[in-house]
Amino acid sequence: MLAFALGTAGFMFAFFHRVAPGAIASDLREAYQLSATTLGFVAALYFYPYALMQLPSGVLADTIGPRKLFTGGMLVAGVGSLLFAYAPSAAWLLAGRGLVGFGVAVVFVSVLKLIANWFRDNEFGTWVGVLQLLGNLGAVLGAWPLAWAVQGVSWSSVFASIGIASIALAAALWFWVQDAPPGEALGAPPARRASWGEGIGVVARNPQTWVAFLMHFGILGSYMTFAGLWAVPYLTDGLGHSRSEATLHVTVMILGFALAAPLIGTLSDRTGLRRPFVRGLTLVYLACWVPVVLGWKLSLVVSLALFSLIGATMACSILCWAIGKEVNPPALAGTATSFVNTGGFLGTALLQPAVGWILDASSDVSKLEAYCRAAGLLAVVAGVGVGAAFGLRETRCRNVYR
DSSP states (O other): OHHHHHHHHHHHHHHHHHHHHHHTHHHHHHHHTOOHHHHHHHHHTTHHHHHHTHHHHHHHHHHTOHHHHHHHHHHHHHHHHHHHHTOSSHHHHHHHHHHHHHHHTTHHHHHHHHHHHHSOGGGHHHHHHHHHHHHHHHHHHTTHHHHHHTTTSOHHHHHHHHHHHHHHHHHHHHHHOOSSSTTOOOSSOHHHHTOHHHHHHHHHTOHHHHHHHHHHHHHHHHHHHIIIIIHHHIIIIITOOOHHHHHHHHHHHHHHHHHHHHHHHHHHHHHTOSHHHHHHHHHHHHHHHHHHHHTOOOOHHHHHHHHHHHHHHHGGGHHHHHHHHHTSOGGGHHHHHHHHHHHHHHHHHHHHHHHHHHHHHOTTSOHHHHHHHHHHHHHHHHHHHHHHHTTOOOOTTSOOOO
């Protein structure tokens, strides 16, 4: 449980960094004179190294173990957060953001490997759901609370504090965490763990791995692009909400995700079913994009309810990791989950600057129309995720590789 607790703390830092640029978007644009496209690249630079590191992270988690990997990642993320806080120019801001993404890229896969080593197979979905619930508290802190905090202290002070805390967590992980219970192996026999390419090849040749990858690409990619950066500008510049109201929308969206994730994971584990949850919930998630794409000006209560439903329904994406693990060899659990995880963050890395480009290219229309065009792109990508959800195999919450 100590390994899970410290892993969750690191996951909270990772989630904070994912969504924080949205809350301070106007501050960053003013301080560094950024265009919408450049702001999109600043936010997305977290996701480029994050996506690229997923497969290496999975292989490293299966070989050197999650403790060493996790410790190194938090050290890098701490340095990156400090650099982001005190960046003298936009170039250094990008460098700090990239280092943060590189460091926290190993966090989720490390925690998944710890869960796989310390808990039973039929508890995996439940504990991943709990992880999402607790980790999303970090995202909550990166929304409305961050917007409120920067009214009293500078945003750079907040990021400097997060950097110092990340380095302290790295020390705790090194001294207190074990890869697996005493007397148990890390996962795969040494002869199997030695071949990185073979493990990646086994996972990549499995069509079901790619189906889970595409679902994660569409669902998490569209959600993180919106929640992590563009929801606040859409609500303030497009619909006329105050920054406080806009960040409150992101907060309830994150809370919907956080509260629904453990419920979906537990229900899936207890019913022994994966497919009905991902099919039904992805359809509702896609339907939630209709008012956003059409630019409906809803009452505050209805708007908040819509945003909370967006978060709650996309929480079904947590089952992608479980399915990815269950359709591949148990010894390659880290590689499989990291492969699937790459999809969501690759989607975000591509979509955040793409939305900025659409906004910069839509100067001939109103701001609301420009944001509706950008939201249309996100809805199309979400539709890709829905289509993939209907192609997933039912595993009945057990490994079906053989």
